[in-house]
Amino acid sequence: MIQILPVFYSYRRCPYAMRARLALAFAGIDFELREISFKNKPENMLKHSPKGTVPVLILPNGDVIDESLDIVIWAAKNALKENFAPLTMKQDDLGKKLYTELHENFIPNLHRYKYPDRFAEEASKMSLDQKAYGEYHRAACIVVLKKITAILLPQKFLMGDKISIYDVLFFPLVRQFRVVNTGWFDDSIKYPGLKKWMTFFMRHPLFAKVMEKHPLWIEKTADHN
Ligand SMILES: N[C@@H](CCC(=O)N[C@@H](CS)C(=O)NCC(=O)O)C(=O)O
Structure with a gap:
């Protein structure tokens, strides 16, 4: 079975992207991380969130969450592990x-x-x-x-x-x-x-994990969907 993961547009050192990655990690929610460059933002990211800031989370159902606070709240509400107190x-x-x-x-x-x-x-x-x-x-x-x-x-x-x-x-x-x-x-x-x-x-260890370095995401035409 192919599992479709949420797509997460990120910038490693951005504290807003960091808080969102951390929340998803504590919530036990896996995602496909796409590290971006601010000088060359992926078209697919801008198509889903024209304001052009990270983090941007695109859910498998197509919903877009592009404010870190909302991603953190979404992660808390959808947490798979019990050590994250789901507050709003x-x-x-x-x-x-x-x-x-x-x-x-x-x-x-x-x-x-x-x-x-x-x-x-x-x-x-x-x-x-x-x-x-x-x-x-x-x-x-x-x-x-x-x-x-x-x-x-x-x-x-x-x-x-x-x-x-x-x-x-x-x-x-x-x-x-x-x-x-x-x-x-x-x-x-x-x-x-x-x-x-x-x-x-x-x-x-989850902080170490969310701070791992990822190569820059290279956008292919197929990702524009
Ligand atoms: N209110 C936004 C702020 C996000 C934000 O300011 N991100 C910065 C990086 S830390 C950004 O993407 N800047 C885009 C740019 O500099 O072009 C949130 O909390 O998600």
Whole structure:
């Protein structure tokens, strides 16, 4: 019997694609990974999702899910393994608050910490040089990390003792914050709850699996269907 797998358009280092791959992996859902280049996006991907961002998941029935949050929720709802707590955003107020904090506060600050050179005008309005501007936004990220740490102190994961969609949604972004300056992060951020949580994911065999390198997907005419 030929099994038709969902097709997943991905970019290895993209934290949004990462969270979606991780959710699918924790849910035990297999997929055909197609690694793309942003300079030459596959036509089939653009046909199904003209906005041109990864991740894009195309289900065997033709349904397209092209927002990482929706893929994570879909994975949770269709999980084949019981260690993924299938929560949805609507069911949980703390989760909703965390998600808003991540997207409206942490990510914009992370972006400015990571790419201060892209915000020269903003920095000059604040009378800060590039370094000070980056550090200002790094400090804003730390405020969020402290909140996460407080949640993680008495429990293993953000929603309790089981991995939830919120862990999977947050982890790749916190990891990205770390890799902006790994040495500084490892020396300066000593929050035990947060570190334990990060280590759990970083050392998890499924994380290693979803971070495996794949050759660039070469599109053939037949894939345009
Ligand atoms: N809101 C989207 C954001 C995805 C996103 O921004 N992906 C970036 C890569 S990290 C992308 O595909 N960019 C396309 C480009 O740079 O051309 C989601 O969560 O799925």
